[in-house]
Amino acid sequence: MSGNVTQYPPTLTVPPVRKTPPARGPSTRDPYFDNAKYLTIVLVACGHAWEPLTHGSRAATALYLTVYAFHMPAFALISGYFSRSFDMAPGRLRRLLTGVVLPYVVFETAYTLFYRWAQNDWGYPLSLLDPWYVMWFLMALFIWRITTPVWLALRYPLPVALGLAVLASVSPDLGGDISIQRTLQFLPFFVLGLTLRAEHFERLRTRRVRLWALPVGVGALVTAYGVAPWFSASWFYHRGAVTGQGVSRWVGLVSAPALFCLALLLTACFLAWVPRRRTWFTALGAGTMYGYLLHGFVIKSSRFWEWYTPAWVRTPLGEIAVTALAVGGITLLCSPPVRAVFRCVVEPRMEWAFRSSGNEAPRNRSVSQDRDVPQEAAQTR
Numbered sequence: 001m002s003g004n005v006t007q008y009p010p011t012l013t014v015p016p017v018r019k020t021p022p023a024r025g026p027s028t029r030d031p032y033f034d035n036a037k038y039l040t041i042v043l044v045a046c047g048h049a050w051e052p053l054t055h056g057s058r059a060a061t062a063l064y065l066t067v068y069a070f071h072m073p074a075f076a077l078i079s080g081y082f083s084r085s086f087d088m089a090p091g092r093l094r095r096l097l098t099g100v101v102l103p104y105v106v107f108e109t110a111y112t113l114f115y116r117w118a119q120n121d122w123g124y125p126l127s128l129l130d131p132w133y134v135m136w137f138l139m140a141l142f143i144w145r146i147t148t149p150v151w152l153a154l155r156y157p158l159p160v161a162l163g164l165a166v167l168a169s170v171s172p173d174l175g176g177d178i179s180i181q182r183t184l185q186f187l188p189f190f191v192l193g194l195t196l197r198a199e200h201f202e203r204l205r206t207r208r209v210r211l212w213a214l215p216v217g218v219g220a221l222v223t224a225y226g227v228a229p230w231f232s233a234s235w236f237y238h239r240g241a242v243t244g245q246g247v248s249r250w251v252g253l254v255s256a257p258a259l260f261c262l263a264l265l266l267t268a269c270f271l272a273w274v275p276r277r278r279t280w281f282t283a284l285g286a287g288t289m290y291g292y293l294l295h296g297f298v299i300k301s302s303r304f305w306e307w308y309t310p311a312w313v314r315t316p317l318g319e320i321a322v323t324a325l326a327v328g329g330i331t332l333l334c335s336p337p338v339r340a341v342f343r344c345v346v347e348p349r350m351e352w353a354f355r356s357s358g359n360e361a362p363r364n365r366s367v368s369q370d371r372d373v374p375q376e377a378a379q380t381r
Contacts, residue, residue: 034285049326062225068236070266080193136179161191169252172241185238213269287334
């Protein structure tokens with residue numbers, strides 16, 4: 001029988017062809033958040049541009065109050081969301097120093113020198129512990145970011161942060177150094193951002209939520225128009241305790257949580273209508289740090305040299321022109337040419353100043369969504 005057995009060659013097992021994973025695109029930035037950052041910085045610029053118009057224009061005051069009720073809370077919330085991965089790793093500490101601390105020192109000094117020159121007040125003091133104008137947010141951001149591991153370790157971080165905000169609002173003796181009042185009173189929004197996940201933003205972008213956001217936003221604007229003659233926008237600044245508004249300190253026990261809820265509601269409405277697709281202004285979301293730091297010079301120039309003096313500026317057409325200039329100006333300041341000029345002080349690399357870390361992956365600046373004031377540490381998926 002053995003002679004009848006047909007001999008077959010051994011079967012060759014061909015290993016499966018391993019497919020090469022598709023190459024990733026040049027950028028993994030989420031266009032939704034870049035859109036949110038750009039639109040938020042536009043609101044900041046418009047709010048600052050509208051302030052002189054509120055003295056005499058009820059419509060401008062209503063817009064101003066509505067925007068100020070939520071635009072800085074939105075800033076803080078987005079900052080917190082992109083700070084979720086922050087720890088004390090050397091690479092992230094370097095980015096904190098180069099992306100927040102160094103720009104703060106440079107621009108705080110520049111703003112002080114600008115004030116001295118514009119006002120001919122060469123004795124005006126330079127103090128890095130007393131932020132001038134827009135620089136308070138970088139001081140606050142540094143404190144929030146450096147304490148992020150603490151907030152992430154707490155079981156209930158938001159109630160603790162809200163408790164600190166209430167405590168600050170009822171403490172007139174807390175002082176103004178390092179903008180501690182604003183730092184603490186805006187802290188809950190940053191901490192809330194730390195607790196959010198991508199699915200929370202997905203829920204905001206549903207058709208149902210977007211439809212509900214419309215009447216809420218219109219209602220807020222109508223309410224602001226109604227209270228414009230007597231309500232002070234300084235309630236939204238959080239520069240000090242509530243006693244500065246001429247009320248009892250214990251009012252802060254109610255006002256702080258109420259303002260938090262109002263800002264959170266309007267922020268949700270705003271984020272619900274932020275486009276999720278790539279738009280013409282999406283790329284500008286990567287430059288909002290530049291717009292934030294630079295637009296203050298333009299705003300302060302308008303005050304120092306009385307650009308709002310002509311009567312036509314305070315007409316409806318003039319108010320529209322001011323708004324258009326604010327939007328166009330902040331868009332220009334976020335543009336690539338401006339970023340190329342000021343990158344050395346806003347996004348310096350500074351590898352020469354730090355020890356090299358052998359176990360740290362190289363940083364791809366084109367992929368990360370990691371700058372501050374509205375461009376925060378690399379996006380966590």
